[in-house]
Amino acid sequence: WTQVALLDMPAPRIANDLPRCIRVLVHWNTERAANEIKHVYLREARKLRPDWTMKENA
Template sequence: MIRGVRGATTVPENFEQEILSATEQLMKEMIAQNKIEPDNVASVFISVTDDIDAAFPAKAIRSLEGWTFVPVMCMREIPVKDSLTHCIRIMVHVNTYQHQKDIQHVYLEEATCLRPDLKHDDDK
């Protein structure tokens, strides 16, 4: 079964190093919480808000060991009025035997406001 693993984070400024560091931190957390192996990943979609254009977040993922050949694509998020700014969102399409309810979606920094309904008991 292919499942989607979601994650999001924010950066304080539109600087290359901040974008790459935040993306790497988010992706590593998604990998750890869901025990994701690159060979089980079909693709990764990354979206950014309009105020992020100093770097391609995909660069951070491709630099992770074993992730060089995983298809990664960056795109713009829909610019909804009054939505969260400086936001990087990731969707990993992974082959897994986990049930949908057991997937650990990861929200860091200011992005925790996006899905408060997904808080886990150990996040309290």
């Protein structure tokens, strides 16, 4: 991991936010269409994107 650019910044304090949550931004090249990609939010991280969680439960 010596050739990877990292971005670090303090997160603003938000009510009901997840404690000790590490957010990761990943860029990659793919031949897949956007609708073929499934973003995975594990356990309590699902609260970060309730709009996507509702689609998973439908």
